Amino acid sequence: MTSMTVEPAESVVSRQIVVGVDTHKYAHVAVALDHLGARIAAQHVAANREGYAQLEAWAASLAGNGRVTAYGVEGTGSYGVGLASFLRRTGHRVIEVNRGDRRSRRSNGKSDTLDAEAAARAVLGGQAVAVPKSADGTAEMIRQIKIARDTARKAKTSAIVTLKALVVTAPADLREQLAGLSDKALIDRCASLRPGAVTSPTASAKHSLRTLAKRFQALQSEIREHDTILDDLTHAHSPTLRDGIGIGADTAAEVLIVFGDNPERVHSEAAFAKLCGASPVPASSGMTNRHRLSRAGHREANAALYRAVIVRMRFHQPTIDYVARRTVEGLSKRDIIRCLKRYLAREIYQAVMTDHRARQRLADHASVKRPRFDAASF
Structure with missing residues (x-):
């Protein structure tokens, strides 16, 4: 141009x-x-x-x-x-x-x-200092697969909500056949309906319910495929992170997306905690000295930290003991979760950076040229 x-x-x-x-x-x-x-x-x-x-x-x-x-x-x-x-x-x-x-x-x-x-x-003027993600490696692959998975999950939820709403307004004989079924049984029953020629409200309802049920099943199969890919990618990219308690493929994928393919751009564990909205924010005035929960940061990553913390509060004994001790000290459950998310952010940062440094060492080792054999030197 x-x-x-x-x-x-x-x-x-x-x-x-x-x-x-x-x-x-x-x-x-x-x-x-x-x-x-x-x-x-x-x-x-x-x-x-x-x-x-x-x-x-x-x-x-x-x-x-x-x-x-x-x-x-x-x-x-x-x-x-x-x-x-x-x-x-x-x-x-x-x-x-x-x-x-x-x-x-x-x-x-x-x-x-x-x-x-x-x-x-x-x-x-120094107002902009952030280094952008490189978007050229495994983290970018994870981001793309995660987008496909999340949109499929939303569409799956929409399909079953619409199906249940359609059952409520279906003709009485059809509604009575489907009432009281569990979600799985309802999907299977609707997927097996045979509407025939659409010449009556009952036939059109069967056609619509069958279409929604098959859409739900197709999306469920698609999500399983995405989950398998995410599990393989996150295990290969950051095995130390995946070894953490309560950190599955979905949580690890969300965290690795935040770091990107150049995690060194996040210069400290405190910066990562702030990026996830897990760092306390001062809320002092006059003689009071207190903090509040952060409402900023990457909300999906914050939600991933929350899910991992909830799992640890139920199944991780050191976390269970911590919750009991802090409860005796007078902290609310909300404040305890905030503290646990901050601790988890530190642990995740160290795990991701450990794996990143290991990859760099392997890359540096592979880039070193081996000495060529020279017959004249013997």
């Missing part, structure tokens, strides 16, 4: 620049700032590999003999994932930038160029 230069670049021998990128489905808009915050130029490129290369070459030409210190990219998990991956592979520092402040947008207006400039200024 054509270049859109807002301010012509000066002939500079060497300069340090930061590039902000506002990403879209078919095109990206970039704005370059120098190290003092002065706007240099803007560029409009296609959202494909040719456009990514064009953007990199444009930024390098603006830097001259200097360098591009960082790229601030919006939407690194959606429209910007391809650009972020390309820039990272070519050795550039990529920073994930959140959407701009709405109050600022109302005051100063909104355009793609302004959004790209805001992204660059967020990086230059």
